[in-house]
Amino acid sequence: MARRERVVRMSVEQPLWRALTAYRLLTMVYAVLIYAFGRDKFERPWVAAGFFAVLVVWTVVTLPKVANAVSCTKRFLGVDLTIALVGILLTPVADVQARYMDGPTLPTIWTAGSVLAFAVKGGWRWAAFASSLVAVANLVGRGTPSRDTLHNVLLVWVASIAIGYIVEVARASERTLARALEIEAATRERERLARDIHDSVLQVLAMVQRRGTALGGEAAELGRMAGEQEVALRTLVSSGLVPTTRTSEDSSLGAVVRTVDDAEYAEYAEGRAGGADDPTDEDRRWDLRTLLAPLAGSAVTLAEPGAPVLLRPAAARELAAAVSAALDNVRKHAGDGARSWILVEDSPDEVIVTVRDDGPGIPEGRLAQAEGEGRLGVALSIRGRLRELGGTAELISVPGQGTEVELKVPRGKAER
Structure with a gap:
């Protein structure tokens, strides 16, 4: 079952x-209180009372209009500014x-x-338009504006x-962050599909060829x-960025990758289909040793700790698949007679799996060349x-002295 990346968008303007x-x-209540405590100084208090009645009703009724950018329409903004x-x-x-006196206006702040x-709805241009109208209204209403009036007008305009x-x-x-998250999610999904293709379809096509x-x-x-299709599919997996120049005869990968038996994953697959990988399932763990045991054989020696090596199901499966891919590289490049050793180390902070072989080693620059040709075994399968597990894969190879692949998966104490 394919995992889906979710991109969560966070609105920076909602607060x-x-x-x-x-x-x-708050400012509506403030304006009403200013009028209530100073109504005796009004020559026409009924004018102020009528305005505040409209102001209170309008402010309360239009609260949903300022809940978000969608509900705050241009018509609402126009009427709201007109009332001010x-x-x-x-x-x-x-x-x-x-x-003649430098007192507050009826709507005050x-x-x-x-x-x-x-400003929040349309940006600085809309803000400049609205604040300019407010400035003109203040200058007209004051007749001979004082220094404080000019100061307040300029402050509102700049702010x-x-x-x-x-x-x-x-x-x-x-928008930039959302786009970057979408690209990252698409890239991770593409790499996952490329690994699955490498571990299945490409290997089968190479064997048929x-x-x-x-x-x-x-x-x-x-x-x-089959060889031509394998070459074409490799080019597609690598996005066609590197032209494929090798012939079908050079594309053989040897035997199909030896993976953990299907029976070993039956319970895992059933649990995953039932939602076992749900983030709320905090207690589900798999013993990595049971997934690596089928990889051992006459040419592969497995050394494991005496206690279970517990990891989340997805992490255990991905780590076992990476080990399987490393062993497949040994069989392809070192031959059937090469021996391999798997060492599993468990610590409170991380799980380390080392795969070592006694083959001829990897020539310098060969990995970069293989990746350029579309052979993504080490780049993606390992x-x-x-990388998706938050771990690292280090490859050490000396020509004539074999190859060692060290896989590290960090985990906190909760993983145990």
């Missing part, structure tokens, strides 16, 4: 909408002295919430533009076609698997 909702409620501007212009009507809604610019940068960063060539006749033609 801004929640903060804006709280700001509008009307409140500013009505201030000298309700309080004649306000034109509630007006900034309307401007901030423009709203700055917040709008920050919102635009945050949105661009969010080799056996067909040996049998001759019609079987040789079938082997030739290193790719360990």
Whole structure:
């Protein structure tokens, strides 16, 4: 069953909408209290009372409109800003002295919430437009604006533009991050499929090509076609970035990779189909020794600790498959007469599996050449698997002295 990567998107602007909702409620209460404690100084208190009735109803009813960017429409923003501007212009009507004295307007700092809604919704350009209208309304309402009025107007204008610019940068960063996560998930899935293809389809095609060539006749033609398909599939797996120049006769990989018997994985597959790999299943563990035991034989010696080596099912299976791929490389490149040794080491922090052979070793530069030709056994079947587990795969080879592959899988104390 293929594993699916999930890309979780996090909205960087949603907290801004929640903060804006709280700001509008608090500033509405503040404006009403300012009027309640100072209503005696109004020449026309009924004008102020009518405006605050509209302001309270509008603020409460439109709370869902400032819950997110989708519900905050242009029509809502237009009406909201209009109410703020009307409140500013009505201030000298309700309080004649306000034109000559540097007192607060009717909506007071509630007006900034309307401007901030423009900034969060549309960025700094929308914020500049809304704050400019507010500035003009303040200058008109004051008649002869004081120094404090100019200071407050400039402060709202600069602050709203700055917040709008920050919102635009945050949105661009969010899109870039989401795209990077999608690319990473797609790359990981592609590597997983490439490993599965390498361990199954490519190996079978290589075996058919080799056996067909040996049998001759019609079987040789079938082997030739299988070899061509193997070359084409390898090119596809490696994304076609490196042209394939080798011939079918050079593409034989020897025997099919010797994997753990299907019976060993029957329980694992059944458990996985039933959701055993679900992240909520914290207690499920597999003994790595039972997965490596079928790999031992007359030419392969397995040395293991006396106690179970417990890993999560997915980690145990991937590590066993990497060991199997390493042994397959020994059989292909060192011959059937080569001997191999598997050493399993278990510690509280990590599990180390070492695969060593007495073959001729790997010539310098051969791994890079093989990867360039599309032979991804070491790159994907071994290193790719360990990389997904958060581990490492180190390969040490000296010509004439064999090869050693050290596989390390870190795990915390909970893994035990």
